[in-house]
Amino acid sequence: MSQDDSNNRPAANAQPEEEPSVGQRLIxxxxxxxxSLAQIAAELRIEAHLLMAxxxxxxxxxxxxxxxxxxxxxxxxxxxxxxxxxxxxxxxQVDTRDVPVMQQKPIRLRDENQIRLxxxxxxxxVLLIVGVVVWWTRQPTVEPVIDDGAxxxxxxxxxxxxxxVRPRLQVAEPPIAVTDRPVGPVPTALPVAPPDALVDSxxxxxxLDFTEDCWTEVSDARGERLFYGLGSAGARSRFNxxxxxxxxxxxASGVELTVDGxxxxxxxxxxxxxxxxxxxxxxxx
Amino acid sequence: MLxxxxxYFSNDLSIDLGTANTLIYLRGxxxxxxxxxxxxxxxxxxxxxxxxxxxxxxxxxxxxxTPGNITAIRPLKDGxxxxxxxxxxxxxxxxxxxxxxxxxxxxxxxxxCVPYGSTQVERRAIRxxxxxxxxxxxxxxxxxxxxxxxxxxxxxxxxxxMVLDIGGGTSEVAVISLNGIVYxxxxxxxxxxxxxxxxxxxxxxxxxxxxxATAERIKQEIGSAxxxxxxxxxxxxxxxxxxxxxxxxxxNSNEILEALQEPLQGxxxxxKAALEQTPPELGADVAERxxxxxxxxxxxxxxxxxxxxxxxxxxxxxxEPLTCVARGGGRIIELLDEYGSAAFTVE
Numbered sequence: 001m002s003q004d005d006s007n008n009r010p011a012a013n014a015q016p017e018e019e020p021s022v023g024q025r026l027i028x029x030x031x032x033x034x035x036s037l038a039q040i041a042a043e044l045r046i047e048a049h050l051l052m053a054x055x056x057x058x059x060x061x062x063x064x065x066x067x068x069x070x071x072x073x074x075x076x077x078x079x080x081x082x083x084x085x086x087x088x089x090x091x092x093q094v095d096t097r098d099v100p101v102m103q104q105k106p107i108r109l110r111d112e113n114q115i116r117l118x119x120x121x122x123x124x125x126v127l128l129i130v131g132v133v134v135w136w137t138r139q140p141t142v143e144p145v146i147d148d149g150a151x152x153x154x155x156x157x158x159x160x161x162x163x164x165v166r167p168r169l170q171v172a173e174p175p176i177a178v179t180d181r182p183v184g185p186v187p188t189a190l191p192v193a194p195p196d197a198l199v200d201s202x203x204x205x206x207x208l209d210f211t212e213d214c215w216t217e218v219s220d221a222r223g224e225r226l227f228y229g230l231g232s233a234g235a236r237s238r239f240n241x242x243x244x245x246x247x248x249x250x251x252a253s254g255v256e257l258t259v260d261g262x263x264x265x266x267x268x269x270x271x272x273x274x275x276x277x278x279x280x281x282x283x284x285x
Numbered sequence: 286m287l288x289x290x291x292x293y294f295s296n297d298l299s300i301d302l303g304t305a306n307t308l309i310y311l312r313g314x315x316x317x318x319x320x321x322x323x324x325x326x327x328x329x330x331x332x333x334x335x336x337x338x339x340x341x342x343x344x345x346x347x348x349x350x351t352p353g354n355i356t357a358i359r360p361l362k363d364g365x366x367x368x369x370x371x372x373x374x375x376x377x378x379x380x381x382x383x384x385x386x387x388x389x390x391x392x393x394x395x396x397x398c399v400p401y402g403s404t405q406v407e408r409r410a411i412r413x414x415x416x417x418x419x420x421x422x423x424x425x426x427x428x429x430x431x432x433x434x435x436x437x438x439x440x441x442x443x444x445x446x447m448v449l450d451i452g453g454g455t456s457e458v459a460v461i462s463l464n465g466i467v468y469x470x471x472x473x474x475x476x477x478x479x480x481x482x483x484x485x486x487x488x489x490x491x492x493x494x495x496x497x498a499t500a501e502r503i504k505q506e507i508g509s510a511x512x513x514x515x516x517x518x519x520x521x522x523x524x525x526x527x528x529x530x531x532x533x534x535x536x537n538s539n540e541i542l543e544a545l546q547e548p549l550q551g552x553x554x555x556x557k558a559a560l561e562q563t564p565p566e567l568g569a570d571v572a573e574r575x576x577x578x579x580x581x582x583x584x585x586x587x588x589x590x591x592x593x594x595x596x597x598x599x600x601x602x603x604x605e606p607l608t609c610v611a612r613g614g615g616r617i618i619e620l621l622d623e624y625g626s627a628a629f630t631v632e
Contacts (some may be wrong), residue, residue: 046599047573063444066437067574070601074589 022072022089023057029079030055044074051075059094204260204283206245208237212254218247231255244281252276259283298383298420299396299614301431302376302411304361305453305476305581307341308608309383310615316608318383321345322453324375325357340378349496363473364400364428364455365407369414376418395420396614396631398428400455402471408632425632426617428452428610429459429469432579435613436603440464445567446574449556449592450610451582453477456552458559460567468562472555476582478548479504486544487523491534495523504585507538510549511587511594549588553595560596575599579609 020028030040041048053061054072062068069087076086208216210231218227220241227237233254249255249266251274257264260283270278297312302322309318320341327338338355339347347357360371384391395415399408408425415423432450433440440446440461450457453476459469480500487495495503499521507517517538525532556576560568575598578589583606592600603609621631 044599045593045597046575063442063446063574064437064439066577066603067601069604070575070577071599074599074601 019089021057022086022093023055025081025086025089026072026075026079027055029076029081033079035079040075040078044071044078046071046074057093059090065094203240203242204245204280205238205240207258209256209258210235210237210254211256212251214252214254215250216248216255218245220245243283244279246279247277249276250274296384297394297396297615297618298380299398299431299611299618300376300379300415301398301428301608301611301614302361302372303452303454303581303610304359304364306607307375307379308611309379310608310611311383312615312618315615316611318379319608320379322361322375323348323357323359324371325351325355326371327355330354337374337378340375345498348498362454364452364471364475365403366410366414369410372410373414373417376414380418380420392419392421394422394424394618396424396426396618398431398610398614399425400452400471401427401429401457401459401466401469402455412632424618424621426614427459427466427469428455429457430461430466431610431613431617432457433459433461433577433613434616435609435611436577436579436606438577444574445563445570447559447563447571447576449552449576449578449580449583451475451552451578451580451585451588452610453581456555456580456582458555460559460563460571462567462570467564467567468559470555470559470562472551474548474551474555475580476501476504478551479508479545479582479585482548483508483541483544486540487536488526490540491523492526493523493532493534494526495521499523503536503541504545507536508541508545509538509586510542510545511590512539512542513587545585549591552582553592556592556596560598572598575601578602579606581607 030037037048037051040046041051044051050061050071053059054068054075059065059068062071069090072086072090073083076083206218206226208218208227208231210216210233212233214231216227216229216231216237217225218239218241219225221244222242226239226241226245231237247257252266252271253274255266257266259280264280266276267278270276296314299310299312301308301310305322307318307320307322308316311317321344323344324340325338325344325347327336329336338344339357344357347355348359349357351357358368358371360366360368360375366372380391380393380395384393397411397415399411403411412423412425429448429450430440433446433448436448438446438448438461441464443463445467446461448459448461450459454473455471456474457469457471460467480497483500483503484495484497487493487500503519503521507519518535519537520533520535522531522533524530560571563571576592576596578592578600582588583602589600589602592598605612617631
């Protein structure tokens, strides 16, 4: 409304020290007229002590600024003063333009702020989950390896069809037996050996000569795939791998296997027809 | 889900959904929209649908001046929704406009002020239209409470404060103490009834028919509620009923005062009834401090004087009475965040 311009207009030439206050202006205007405070109070139906409070600039006597301003407007208009001018001056005199609506916190059991708490909790939870997933995926995957050479425990993806080869065709016990074993050495040995030691001690040269086409899967102690695919007839494949090496041959009769320069016969127990699935656990050098 | 996401890009709004004007207070910005609650709709036969032609001030200019395919309507009547779909469209437009040009469809929390006397059905209609207009959460608060807070009354005190809010469709009088309404009453008399009374007066005494907009202009320019020293005049034009042609004539403020007597007495009666029903302690507080006038009706000249004479109590007009309800609603949203929903009776 006109509040703003009435605020700005007198402020331009305002001289705070010399300017009479609202109360002084009201007193002056009243004394210039043949009206007593009681008469004005009766006319406006505003109690005389409140009018006196206005004249003495005791604005804190009013319950709220809305009343002080309202009375001031009516009083000023009755005395022939410009109400907009008075209100503008009132604003220069006081700082507060608003009334505090509530001073004390009510007792409450639940409020909307809890939504924020929930939100914070949800964010923390999400961060936690993300952190766990990241940590999980970045974990190095190392197969448990026994380094004392006494009781190799080898986990097979398909233990039923699998045969574990120990020193030269000797069949190892199934892995279940290892975990069931009551005596101590194996479980204590289960913790992973340092990968470097593993590589140094058990690295062997493996050579595959394909006389016929044969699907071949070879993986080393760490589960790393060294060969995975169809070896075509006449091809030769050679690689170094750490023991134990698990091998699957789709056409066992079409492959000749050489380990460390020695021919390695495919263990007959491991064969199922033309398939062979076996593990080279130890060369017994 | 999407609404709650978009909510982070939207500010809280307080809406004074009035019969005559809709005001929107945007938290942190103040009153950002003050438009007449009028919608103009164009019927498109080719597409078989209705299209918004104009909303707000533009639509108000069309009131009573539309061709057959356009209807300018006021979707609210007596403070409550008369046409649900149009109200929803209007709110949607206003909320979008209040938010300015954003890339996101706004999804704010909205506080809407409803008349004290409104029924559950009427409140539900208001809530649903606000939700349909994109509000993420809708609070409803009773108008007298918002008006008192907007006027800066000390409603939290254990003392009585009486507020009289005269809107376009309804007038509400309430006695408030300790952030709650002790007594309130709503009468369906407001600015519209004033306009209607002026139209009827002119037709009866001059045999001339004037439109809504003209009646409103007369009220704003020379209307008063109490005989003053100076008599103002206005020249208006209307259709002479017997001759059937437009004629110009002059009205003065005393005639309008006479015309307004009936609705004014209705409001005075409501205030007197409220004072009768107020518990004596609170009545004593009101008698000492007086009654605060808010709403567009408070702008009627000398209405405070009339009420002072009739009740014998001091009556003061709040600063910017037209925006009190919207500003009070905005303050309530802030208080809800600050103190929780226990602080005020909101729905």
